[in-house]
Amino acid sequence: MPLQSIYSHLDPWPLAAGTRQTLFILDARNVLEEEILRGWLAYHDTGNAPSLQVTLDLRDERTGFHSGHLALALDLPPKSLVVPLRVNWQAQEESTSGFGLFLQLFLGDPRRPNARRARRILDRHPERIRLVVGQPDSVANLQQRFASHRASAGTESTSAFAGFVARQAAVVLDIAERKLKGSRYKIPRHVAATLMSSGDFNRAVEALSEQTGTPKQALMEEAATYMDEMVSQPTSLWLDVYARFNSFCLKLGYSDIVFDRQAMEELRQVVRSYPSMLLWTHKTYLDGMVVPKVLFDNDFPMPHMFGGANLNFPGFGHLVHHSGGIFIKRSFQDNELYKVTLRHYIGYLMEKRFPLNWAFEGTRSRLGKLMPPRFGLLKYVLEACHQTQAENIHIVPISISYDIIRDVEEYAKEQTGEGKGAESLKWFIGYVRSLNRPMGKVYMNIGRPVVLQRAPEPGDRLALSKIAFDVAVQANKVTPITFPSLVTMSLLGAAPRALTEAEVIEDLTLLLQWAEERKLRISKDFDRCFADQMEGLLGIMIDENMVTRYDEGPEVIYGIGLEQHPVASYYRNTVIHFFVNKALIELALLKSIETAGRDPLEVFWEEVDHLRDLFKFEFFYAPTEQFHQEIRDEMARYDADWQTILSQGATGFGELLRKMPPLVAHVTLLTYTEAYMVAAQVLARREPWEGMEQAECVAQALAYGRQAYLQRRISSESSIGKLLFTNAYMMLHSRGLTEGGTDSLREERAAMARELRELLRRIDVIRALGVANRGARGD
Template sequence: MILNIYLELRGMHAFRGKIFYPYVIDHKPRFFLSWLLYRLFKRVSLDENMKEELKQMYRQGTVVYAAKYRGYLDYLLYHFNFRRARLPYPKIAFDLNMTLFVPLTHIVNVLTSHLSFFVRNGRLPSPYQTGFYKNAIQQGTTSLIFLVDPKGFAKQFVRSEKDHLEFLLETQKEMDRPIFVVPQLVLYKMTPEKDYSNLGSLLFGFKDNPGTIRKTVLFFRHNRRAFIDFGQPLDLKAYLRSQSSSRPLHEMAAEIRQTLIESIDMQKRVILGPIMKSKHQIKQVVLMDKRITKEIEKAAHGNDKSLRQLKKKAGRYFDEIAADYNMTYIQSFLVALNWFWKKIFEGVDVDMAGLAKVREWARKGTLIYVPSHKSHIDYLILNYVLLSNHLHVPRVAAGTNLAFWPMGHIFRQCGAFFIRRSFKGEKLYSEVLSRYIKALLEEGHPIQFFIEGGRSRNGKLTLPKTGFLSILLNAHREGFCKDLIFVPASIIYDRIMEEKSYLKEIGGDPKERENFRQMIRARRLLKRRYGKIYVRFHDPFSLNEYLSQTDLPVKGIRRNLASHLGQSINAISLVTPLSLIATAILANHRRGFHLSELAETTDILLRFLTRYEIPLAATLSDPSKAVKETLSLLINWKVIDFLEDAEGEGEIFYYVDEEKKLELEYHKNSIIHFFIPHSFVAISLLSGSEEAKSPESIIADYAFLKNLFKNEFIFDDNEGIQEKVISVIEYFHDSAFLFQSEENGGYKITKLGFDNLPIWAALAKTFLESYW
């Protein structure tokens, strides 16, 4: 009676209609707290590709984030970062008491409303039983649940309350709008997890679920690199539709929990890579393999001394090959590369949409990156892009020519493993190398290799090699990996750092061997600017799916897959202003040109590229500006010179010295594959004495040229010659370069065609000259 009077005096019976809970953060922090949180969380980044999807889900239904483990710091981080980014941010954390982080007035409201409820009911209010959580979800309030929560489970078990996911399923049944459960994780450190623990893990919690002390230390040490990522969202409404109406909710909740946890763990593997074994552990796996021990015993011929020597040799082979992955080296190298790119390049232009697809496919299998190879820095560029965008850095197949001190040690620590150019007859070396690659795939490590083998010296993609691909296919066939996801990539440079050495090699000079002295001499490269770097990704594809669509024998599969990878790289090769202008000059203005003439030729080529939806650099959206800027750049590089009219009235005449044309050839060759079919047809149309060229004659000429250059260009063997020729003729017909005679069905060239077809024919001129 006395307590009731006291509550009336305090006005606490006003809370009978509304109960406050300590699980809610929905206030704008005060000035000091706002400043502190901004300082703490401002460097934390999140997956940009999910922003629009999160907003879309929020418009359509209720967003519920799902973290694997409960944590105060994680909730604060999600709440304030998403709020600052204008994303749906969690206002409620299920069963997580946030009393220390809410305003005093809210604490008072919680205490008084709970006390009032207790007086009236003899127990404290439950947010499940009072409908607090249910109303919040039905009203679209963004929330946060925890999938692995021992404290929460104990409370639910004692109070007979529903599991979070079971509760959400029950609530979804009463809602028209969907509930989207979005798995998420926050990583404070990008170091791969190891498969062994130490004393620190026992005392302060394992890295997968660090204790309060460890998590706090991790945050304050690594908050600048902290990253929030998301797994695959789950639509509960769609999920319920797919289930039997008689299936128990607790079974569905258990299945969903496992799916969400697997999604979070998989996303962690995408960023951190698989749980990592030490180099010594991998060495044991490789050297104890039955095939290697059998090969050693076979070569020893029963001689114990030879057996010991061969075992030592196998160990030396492993040490010669194997990477020694070290995240400290990688992060330090990233800092150095950041400085390096800014020093000599004008930026790295990355296909972010393509990279987002790579991230999605990384959840499905082991990634195999297959980039083009034009420079020694290709693998540095690709790894830099992946690491900067929170994707695990692959192990990189490198030639032993890069194993010189000290770079060999640094590259090895950054994930490179080294392969000899040739090991014919070295059966034991071949077995050790093959088993090492299989061990990497077995552990789930992504791999990067160059399908061309060595670097391209002339700018175009060289014919694919199948040696390394054979090892990968054998590993897949022998069950060392469930699937391989191939990621073709193209790396395009405005200017190659090794350009001068390539030109010397093309001129007949021997290739210089890479060594420390050469690296020291390369300091002069830092004084130059090399324009932009462009990185593009083809749609990844599954080896399992690829194999399901073919019935070729193993050798045929290897050859076709290599060709498919080469075609994929070519398909995404970006046309830059430099490559386009170089192509225009060499096709129509080898002796010189005025600006207006170059602009006209460029426009002809651009219309062709646009018609076939060939990828263009953004700067080509303004062709006139691109032509002028590129011309200025080539003049600065002393590739192009010019003559001004003495009276200053006429147009400036530009020309290229004969010895500088090879530099332009290099840039032209990077996109030559787009023009080759049309060049072959143009050559056919312009050759011969017939007044009208028959379709059969054009097809025969095309077939001859394709066969002649079969070792020069990568052709699509699945595309018929007749279909290709007809397609090209249609383009030339639409461009008014030719018309079909009514008399014999042959094709005659128009006046416009005589003006323009030589441009197309000239594109293959240097290759014809070198073959004839």
């Protein structure tokens, strides 16, 4: 088709006629694109103002810019305009999905055709051609911005200025092109070149050169290799492929991703307006697919995702690296240049409003509940924000939950001491294949952002800890209660007994009612008619052997599957944080009426605080004053005059307890108390002058824990696990019991073991009361 007829059908020329000299930068990858752009300019040439044209390929970041001609052309009067132009090739809809998308991996992206393919599109589908004009700017403005950006003045400033102008042209063309392609294709361009020419980065490297005595040039060359490793190089094609790949993997086992569309729109405004971090909870490898998929489907800018270098294996590593993945070394504490490079890269992304996202726990939760946050990445991101003087930093917690998780069986094995297999392409293919089984739905819930007016001072670990704690609390708040979490809670609370179908339904009703009264987050598609259809998810849990169903007797009964307590506990633990305060209350109430000669109310508060401290390595609590108010509010729900009733002793305890179903202390804290007791007994066997390191304590507790279970000194294999014993050791260490000492340490260690045995006795009492309450309700 003649080009002349194409120009007449395109949008009107967007630039007003004027008299200022104009430099047109033609972003063209081949001769045909250059021909189209030059013809377009000739078609609209009014002859009123002189103009120059320079052709560059601004979209190929691998080769850099051949900007010699641009450097000469920029020798213009300050008021002259610089206008970048580009040809945009629209893709046919079928080519960005399904088979057509994967065909592009061999034929190339139809949005970036070679000359032969472009000529064919021009002849057959001229409607797919769009011409893009970037925001014009004057030479004077560009020179002013360059002066504030450049590393230093020097003989290379003319060439450096040309490179700067070329990068700016690429940016404004990308901005204009996103109106045609969508916000999901917002990607950073020419990052490494921008950083290497940055004044801030060069000054940081110079300071490091002075400290270490290493020449700056050598450090810059080393930093360039780090940028090659860490700087993501996304393209539209690979973003499409990654989105399709994520959808493929998730749809193997999950029927849908459930999220709040209103919350999604609020998040859109946040990432548009503020430097943003999206920190998600980490249950499985699939978490890293959920957030990018949901954001891509909702036309969000591509989020940059941090991942460990262990996942940068052939195939998968290439895919992720070209779709927003930033692979970083697992450990770089002693590499100052690496830290400087990473910090400036992060600062650039935050400044340009590219949201960052990662798992703030640092690793997958092996127990189901939220793990303690890792500070490393948060520290570097906030230091970068401090360096760039970013304001109104929004840290958005995102809770990702699943009905059923493929990885849980692996976690259970790991906690017994089995090693974790190494990631590789072969491993990953096997993992993806293992997803092909029904696992319910995925739930993505967006929490209230933690907003920082400014980043804290670097090195302020207290502020960093508080920020991470706030993010964890908000993530816990929006973690939804799901059907599997409540079913496992019910059945674990009754174990080793099985429950009739009616008893399971009664438990679920009570637990759900308790949650609704407290306005807890409940899965939006929670089936409130579960009493009418005890299949669906429960059927999946039975197929997974997590739950057993026996229907050959007069009643249908359900129980936890043989050797499945650790797996079932995982799902219960995903919502356990909602019930911790109630569990502490139940145990403190029991302690208050068993302690003779003291004011029950005084004993109650003393025990609440003592238990809070005992399990401080397991759960996130509100600050003390707020925590006490939460306890008072919970008690007031049962009776506004609870303090007077409690002072009546056993009579008052019984009256309060009747108003408190369901009782949850045994199903909430039993696992942790048994694990702590095992570790305490291991330590108590040591001579008082002998200390114990964490690794030794965990190894011995694993061995003794198996014996204790076989002897039924503990109730479940779910109380045997590396992470449980690690936290138990931290508790013992915080009480000064793990270091060697005098003979008095023998009694202190023994007293700790006795205290935990006594706590287990009270938990058993709560369990017995719960059984009695169920029987009374049945009568």
